[in-house]
Amino acid sequence: MSTEQSIALEKTALGSIVLGAIADDFTGATDLANNLVRGGMRCLQVIGVPQETIDLQDVDAVVIALKSRSCPVDEAITDSLTALEWLRGQGARQLFFKYCSTFDSTDKGNIGPVADALLDRLDASQTVMVPAFPVNGRTVYQGHLFVGDRLLNDSGMQYHPLSPMQDADLVRVLSRQTTHPVGLLSHSVLSQGASAAFDHLSALAEQGTRHVICDTLDEQDLDILAEATVLMPLVTGGSGLGQALPAQYRAQGWLKPITEPGRLNPASGSMLVLSGSCSTATLAQVADFLARHPNSGFALDPLSLAESDRQLEQALVFARQRLSEQTPVLIYASADQEKVSAAQQALGVARAGALVEEALSQLAVTLVNEGVGQLLVAGGETSGAVVSALGISTLRIGEQIDPGVPWTQAPLEGREAPLSLALKSGNFGGVDFFTRAFEVLA
Numbered sequence: 001m002s003t004e005q006s007i008a009l010e011k012t013a014l015g016s017i018v019l020g021a022i023a024d025d026f027t028g029a030t031d032l033a034n035n036l037v038r039g040g041m042r043c044l045q046v047i048g049v050p051q052e053t054i055d056l057q058d059v060d061a062v063v064i065a066l067k068s069r070s071c072p073v074d075e076a077i078t079d080s081l082t083a084l085e086w087l088r089g090q091g092a093r094q095l096f097f098k099y100c101s102t103f104d105s106t107d108k109g110n111i112g113p114v115a116d117a118l119l120d121r122l123d124a125s126q127t128v129m130v131p132a133f134p135v136n137g138r139t140v141y142q143g144h145l146f147v148g149d150r151l152l153n154d155s156g157m158q159y160h161p162l163s164p165m166q167d168a169d170l171v172r173v174l175s176r177q178t179t180h181p182v183g184l185l186s187h188s189v190l191s192q193g194a195s196a197a198f199d200h201l202s203a204l205a206e207q208g209t210r211h212v213i214c215d216t217l218d219e220q221d222l223d224i225l226a227e228a229t230v231l232m233p234l235v236t237g238g239s240g241l242g243q244a245l246p247a248q249y250r251a252q253g254w255l256k257p258i259t260e261p262g263r264l265n266p267a268s269g270s271m272l273v274l275s276g277s278c279s280t281a282t283l284a285q286v287a288d289f290l291a292r293h294p295n296s297g298f299a300l301d302p303l304s305l306a307e308s309d310r311q312l313e314q315a316l317v318f319a320r321q322r323l324s325e326q327t328p329v330l331i332y333a334s335a336d337q338e339k340v341s342a343a344q345q346a347l348g349v350a351r352a353g354a355l356v357e358e359a360l361s362q363l364a365v366t367l368v369n370e371g372v373g374q375l376l377v378a379g380g381e382t383s384g385a386v387v388s389a390l391g392i393s394t395l396r397i398g399e400q401i402d403p404g405v406p407w408t409q410a411p412l413e414g415r416e417a418p419l420s421l422a423l424k425s426g427n428f429g430g431v432d433f434f435t436r437a438f439e440v441l442a
C-alpha cells in the first residue's frame with residue numbers, strides 16, 4: 001500500500017460502516033447488495049444519496065444506487081462525489097465503485113472519469129478494475145472481457161441501445177476514457193497468489209499506473225484479488241468482487257461473525273413485470289413468458305408512444321383486466337435490434353429510451369397504487385426510472401432468484417405492506433425468470 005493510500009484509509013477508518021458502495025445503476029446496486037449479503041454482510045441499499053438521517057447501527061455496508069451510467073459525464077461525477085462524501089461521513093473503511101460486469105460505457109465515460117474523480121477526492125493514487133462475475137459467465141483474460149465463450153463485442157452487447165460495447169480490450173476501452181495510464185494485472189501474476197498480485201499493483205503504482213484492469217477467471221481469482229486489495233481506499237468493478245471482499249473484512253477483524261440475512265415479510269398483491277431491457281437474455285425471457293402465459297403480455301412501441309397517450313391507456317386497461325385474474329402480467333418495450341434501431345432513427349436514442357422509461361414508470365405508479373404488490377422490472381435504466389417514480393428510498397435484500405438478482409422489499413408511503421420488488425439486470429437470469437421469480441417469492 002502506498003503512503004497516499006494509507007493516509008486516505010486512515011481518513012476513512014473512523015466510523016461505523018465497513019463498505020460504502022456507489023453503483024452506477026439500480027440493478028447493479030441490487031446485484032452488489034445481494035452479493036455482499038451472501039458474503040455475510042448486513043447491507044442496506046439506498047436510492048440516491050440519503051437526504052435524511054438513516055439508522056446504520058446494524059449495517060455493515062451501504063450501497064447507494066445512482067442513475068449515472070448513461071447520463072452526461074459531469075452529472076455522473078457530481079452525483080458520485082456527493083455519494084462518496086456521504087459514505088465517508090458514515091466512516092466507510094473502503095469505497096467501491098460498482099459498474100456493469102460488461103463494462104457498459106462509451107468513449108466519453110462514465111467509468112474512467114468517475115473513477116478518476118473518486119481517486120482525486122480520496123487522494124489515492126491507484127485503483128483496480130474488476131468487472132468479472134464468473135458465476136454469470138463474465139471473465140477477463142489478458143485484459144479482454146468475455147461473456148460466456150464470446151468476446152464482449154460479439155456477445156450481443158455490441159447492440160446495446162445506450163452503451164454499445166464494440167471493443168473487448170478493456171485496457172484500450174478505459175484508455176479512451178482517462179488521460180491517466182491504464183495497466184494490467186494478468187492471470188500469470190494472479191495465479192501466484194495475493195502477495196504477488198499486491199507487489200505487482202505496488203510496482204505499477206510506483207510507475208504511475210492509476211487504473212489496473214484485472215484478469216479474473218473464477219471465484220478463486222476473486223478471492224485473491226480481494227485479499228490483495230482489501231486495504232485500497234477505492235476498488236471498482238462488478239459484484240463478483242463484492243462477494244469475495246467480506247471474508248477479507250472479517251480477516252481484518254472489521255466484521256462480526258456471519259449473520260443470517262433477515263427474512264422479508266410475506267409478499268402480497270398482484271404480480272406485474274415491466275421490461276424496458278432489450279438485452280439478449282431479456283428478449284428470451286419475454287418470449288418464454290409469452291409462450292407460457294398466452295394473452296398476458298402487452299407490447300409498447302416508442303413510435304406509438306411518441307404519437308399520443310393512446311397506447312399507454314390501452315396498456316393500462318389491459319393490465320387492470322389481467323391483474324384482476326391473479327396471473328402475472330407483462331408489459332414490455334423490449335424489442336430486437338432492428339426495431340430498436342428503427343425507433344432510434346426516427347426519434348433519437350435518448351428520446352426513444354426516455355419515452356419507454358416514462359411510460360413504464362407511469363404504469364408502475366398507477367398499478368402499484370391500485371394493488372400490485374409484487375413488481376419485477378427488467379433493465380438497469382428502466383429500473384432507475386421506475387424506482388425513482390415510485391419514490392422508493394431504501395431496499396431490503398431478500399432471497400436470490402438467480403445470481404445477481406434478489407427479491408427486495410421497499411416501504412411505500414401510505415401503504416402498510418411493503419412492495420416486493422425485483423430489479424433484473426438486462427442479461428441476468430434464466431430463460432423462465434419472469435415466471436419462476438414469482439414462484440420463488442410464493
Ligand SMILES: Nc1ncnc2c1ncn2[C@@H]1O[C@H](COP(=O)(O)OP(=O)(O)O)[C@@H](O)[C@H]1O
Nearest residue numbers: 161277279333335352353356379380381382426
Ligand atoms: N423498443 C425500444 N426502442 C428503443 N429504445 C428502447 C426500446 N425498449 C427499451 N428501450 C430503451 O433501452 C434502454 C435499455 O436499457 P436498460 O433498461 O438499462 O436495459 P439493460 O439492463 O438491458 O441494459 C432503456 O433506456 C429503454 O428505455
Ligand SMILES: O=C(O)[C@@H](O)C(=O)COP(=O)(O)O
Nearest residue numbers: 027028031100101380425426
Ligand atoms: O454487473 C452487472 O452485470 C449488473 O449488476 C449490471 O450492472 C447490469 O446492468 P443492466 O444490464 O443495465 O441492468
